[in-house]
Structure formats: structure tokens, C-alpha cells
Amino acid sequence: MTNSDVTVLGLGQMGSALAAALLRAGHQTTVWNRTAAKATALAAEGAQVAATAAQAQAASPVIIACVLDYPALHEILDPAALAGRTLVNLTSGSPEQARETAAWAAGHGIGYLDGGIMITPPGISNPASMLLYSGPRTAFTDTGKLLSAFGEAIYLGADPGVASLYDTALLGIMWASMTGWLHAAALVTADGATAAEFTPLAIRWLGDVSGFVRAYAQQVDERAYPGFDATIDVQAATIEHLVHASEVRGIDAALPKLLRDYAKRAVAQGHGGDGWARVIELLRAA
Numbered sequence: 001m002t003n004s005d006v007t008v009l010g011l012g013q014m015g016s017a018l019a020a021a022l023l024r025a026g027h028q029t030t031v032w033n034r035t036a037a038k039a040t041a042l043a044a045e046g047a048q049v050a051a052t053a054a055q056a057q058a059a060s061p062v063i064i065a066c067v068l069d070y071p072a073l074h075e076i077l078d079p080a081a082l083a084g085r086t087l088v089n090l091t092s093g094s095p096e097q098a099r100e101t102a103a104w105a106a107g108h109g110i111g112y113l114d115g116g117i118m119i120t121p122p123g124i125s126n127p128a129s130m131l132l133y134s135g136p137r138t139a140f141t142d143t144g145k146l147l148s149a150f151g152e153a154i155y156l157g158a159d160p161g162v163a164s165l166y167d168t169a170l171l172g173i174m175w176a177s178m179t180g181w182l183h184a185a186a187l188v189t190a191d192g193a194t195a196a197e198f199t200p201l202a203i204r205w206l207g208d209v210s211g212f213v214r215a216y217a218q219q220v221d222e223r224a225y226p227g228f229d230a231t232i233d234v235q236a237a238t239i240e241h242l243v244h245a246s247e248v249r250g251i252d253a254a255l256p257k258l259l260r261d262y263a264k265r266a267v268a269q270g271h272g273g274d275g276w277a278r279v280i281e282l283l284r285a286a
């Protein structure tokens with residue numbers, strides 16, 4: 001017996017934002033959190049607060065879970081209460097954890113959709129925010145109206161592990177590019193510039209880098225890396241300047257040295273005339 005449209009399990013920063021978005025979109029929402037006090041503000045906005053996790057799962061046809069990690073998720077999931085319902089899991093984890101949980105859900109007659117949220121809580125409800133989903137298409141279409149309250153819902157296919165694989169891969173881009181920007185900021189601020197002065201150029205450059213990446217995608221898929229724009233030989237020489245400029249300013253040179261190592265290894269293998277996308281062969285051969 002259900003009495004609300006949707007349940008949210010986990011009212012941390014993200015779960016609270018999700019529940020608030022569902023309420024704003026007019027959905028009858030049940031909430032539950034291990035620490036009950038976190039439900040107070042949502043109750044004031046119209047959420048029904050369940051006394052137990054099991055009651056929350058029994059209250060709605062769709063259950064959205066967003067807790068710290070998979071061990072926490074499995075502590076609170078109740079297969080008896082979830083049977084016949086659809087679980088949308090927005091807890092971060094590995095593709096393998098997502099696939100195992102999907103198999104567990106299927107074994108208990110529970111629909112399962114896995115998701116990756118590519119935004120922080122203030123971005124929830126912005127139609128431009130990306131949320132990635134994978135799992136059976138029916139689970140996506142059946143829950144689509146609810147999920148559209150969070151941002152753009154992007155469906156990546158039936159494999160429940162794909163959403164977390166893409167999520168993890170995209171976060172890798174974020175950490176690598178943010179750290180590249182921080183390294184650059186350390187360089188320019190060492191000589192007296194401010195990060196605020198430098199950053200508009202960095203942002204413009206990131207746009208140009210997006211263009212390079214778009215072109216290199218085809219090379220990666222075809223495993224052919226013509227150095228038509230800039231060869232690894234040329235870039236290896238330039239990376240030396242980055243190592244040198246870092247060292248003379250007392251800035252950690254681990255990142256440029258890693259890049260130099262990739263360039264040197266590609267050159268040593270006879271690929272100095274190729275473009276930078278050749279580096280993927282070193283990554284794949286680890």
C-alpha cells in the first residue's frame with residue numbers, strides 16, 4: 001500500500017536537495033534519514049517523514065536512495081518493502097557495485113535504475129544540470145517525470161554499471177583539469193600575477209582544449225594518431241619548459257614530470273611523430 005509518489009532515503013546535502021526538488025515539482029514525497037533531525041526542514045515544506053527505512057520504502061512506488069556509499073545503502077534496503085517497486089540509486093559507487101546491486105534487486109523482484117549526479121546540491125533543479133542514468137529502459141521511462149525535477153536526465157543504456165562508469169570517468173577529467181589549472185595558477189602567482197587575472201585566459205584555453213579532444217576522439221577509436229597538429233616530439237620539448245619553470249619557482253613538478261614521462265615513453269617506442277592522443281596506448285597497457 002503506497003501513500004506518496006516517491007520516497008527519498010538519505011537526507012544528507014544531496015538527498016535533501018533531491019527531496020526539496022521533488023516537493024517543489026509537486027510530487028508527494030516521503031523521506032527518511034538515519035539522523036531524524038535532518039527531515040525537519042523538509043517536513044515543513046510538505047514531506048511525509050517515515051519512522052523507519054522500511055516504512056519509507058513501502059510508502060511509494062519509486063524509491064530514490066542517496067546515502068554515503070554502498071555499505072550504507074545495503075544496511076537500509078529492505079527487500080520485502082521494496083518488492084514490486086523501482087529503486088533509483090543515486091549513491092556514488094563503482095560500476096561493479098552498481099551491477100551487483102542491480103542483480104540483487106532483480107533477484108527480489110525490484111526494478112533498478114542506477115544514477116550519477118554530475119552537479120553539487122545547489123545545481124539540483126537547474127534544467128542544465130547533468131544526471132546520468134542506466135538500467136532497464138522501462139525503469140527510466142517509468143521514473144522520468146520524477147527524475148526531470150533534478151535536471152537533464154541522460155539515459156546511457158541498459159547496463160546498470162554504465163552510469164557510474166561515466167560518472168567516475170567524468171570526475172577524473174574534473175580532478176585532472178582542476179589540478180592542471182591549480183598548477184598553472186601556482187606558476188603565474190609565483191611571479192606576481194593573481195589567479196583572478198590569469199583565470200579568464202585559462203577558461204578560454206579550456207575551450208580550445210575541448211576542441212582538441214573532440215578531434216582526438218576519432219583517433220582514439222581508430223587507434224591511429226597522426227601528428228597533423230603537433231607531434232609528441234615537439235610537445236616533449238615544451239613540457240621540459242613546464243618542468244623547469246616549476247622547479248625554479250619551488251613548485252611541485254610531479255604533474256609535469258608525469259606528462260614528460262608519457263612523452264618520453266611514446267618517443268622511446270618510436271611514436272614521437274604521432275599526436276598526443278597516442279598516450280592512450282600507454283594508459284591501456286598499464
Ligand code: FVH
Nearest residue numbers: 010011012013014015034035067068072091092117120121
Ligand atoms: N554532495 C555532492 O556534491 C555530491 C554530488 C555527486 C553525488 N554525490 C554522492 O551523493 C551521496 C550522498 O552525498 P551527500 O553530499 O549527500 O553526503 P552527506 O551530506 O555526507 O550525507 C550522507 C548521507 O548518508 C547517510 N548515511 C551514511 N552512513 C549511513 C548508514 N550507515 N546508514 C544509513 N545512512 C547513512 C547519512 O545519514 P546521517 O549521517 O545524516 O544519519 C546522510 O544522509 C554520496 O554517495 C556522494 O558521493 C554527492
